[in-house]
Amino acid sequence: MASVRDPRPIVISGPSGVGKGTLYKLLFQRYPDTFTLSVSHTTRGPRPGELHGVDYHFVTKEAFLDLKANDGFVESAQFGDNLYGTSKATIEEQTAKGQTVVLDIEVEGVKQIQASGFPARYVFIAPPSEEELERRLRGRGTEKEDSIQKRLKQAKVELEYARVPGVHDRVIVNKDLEAAFKELEEWVFAESAESA
Numbered sequence: 001m002a003s004v005r006d007p008r009p010i011v012i013s014g015p016s017g018v019g020k021g022t023l024y025k026l027l028f029q030r031y032p033d034t035f036t037l038s039v040s041h042t043t044r045g046p047r048p049g050e051l052h053g054v055d056y057h058f059v060t061k062e063a064f065l066d067l068k069a070n071d072g073f074v075e076s077a078q079f080g081d082n083l084y085g086t087s088k089a090t091i092e093e094q095t096a097k098g099q100t101v102v103l104d105i106e107v108e109g110v111k112q113i114q115a116s117g118f119p120a121r122y123v124f125i126a127p128p129s130e131e132e133l134e135r136r137l138r139g140r141g142t143e144k145e146d147s148i149q150k151r152l153k154q155a156k157v158e159l160e161y162a163r164v165p166g167v168h169d170r171v172i173v174n175k176d177l178e179a180a181f182k183e184l185e186e187w188v189f190a191e192s193a194e195s196a
């Protein structure tokens with residue numbers, strides 16, 4: 001098993017459609033057993049086929065709020081009527097199994113983790129241009145027009161925050177997929193001192 005020297009979880013962020021999922025799925029494929037996606041808590045009910053502890057930790061609103069009050073989350077957010085969060089214990093348990101935890105988080109979550117002081121390293125995936133980002137979002141074919149517009153607006157917020165010095169340890173422009181993957185791979189496996 002390939003080993004990552006730096007035990008901290010990897011927080012990967014970037015605008016919707018930039019290719020974050022494509023990139024970390026390649027990490028999972030090429031290094032099976034080395035990486036794991038963090039399993040979030042949610043108050044929404046499971047969809048058919050979703051498994052507790054695999055897709056999410058499905059919890060009641062009371063249990064969620066209790067954990068939050070006890071400072072149990074590195075980040076949490078509300079989408080619609082449902083609460084979502086990444087628990088510290090989950091990251092610690094997954095890390096204790098010898099795996100490197102990958103968190104796919106939007107900008108508000110990144111800010112919360114940074115404010116929490118929980119040790120992590122941060123990589124931002126940037127598009128070659130806003131036009132190319134729009135092309136990819138459309139090309140993916142998963143979004144309706146109003147969702148595309150919302151994501152493009154949010155992309156500006158994400159890109160702006162990424163320009164603040166020091167918020168990310170590494171920024172990778174996802175132009176050519178293999179080249180971007182190679183950069184991610186090298187950074188992930190580097191000594192921690194090099195990634196700071």
Ligand SMILES: Nc1ncnc2c1ncn2[C@@H]1O[C@H](COP(=O)(O)OP(=O)(O)OP(=O)(O)O)[C@@H](O)[C@H]1O
Nearest residue numbers: 015016017018019020021022136140174175176177
């Ligand atoms: N380097 C690349 N060149 C061209 N197309 C790419 C590249 N990387 C990813 N794509 C394509 O861009 C689209 C968006 O990628 P992906 O779904 O991985 O984005 P994401 O950042 O994970 O989005 P979301 O945050 O909405 O989940 C996909 O259709 C993917 O195949």
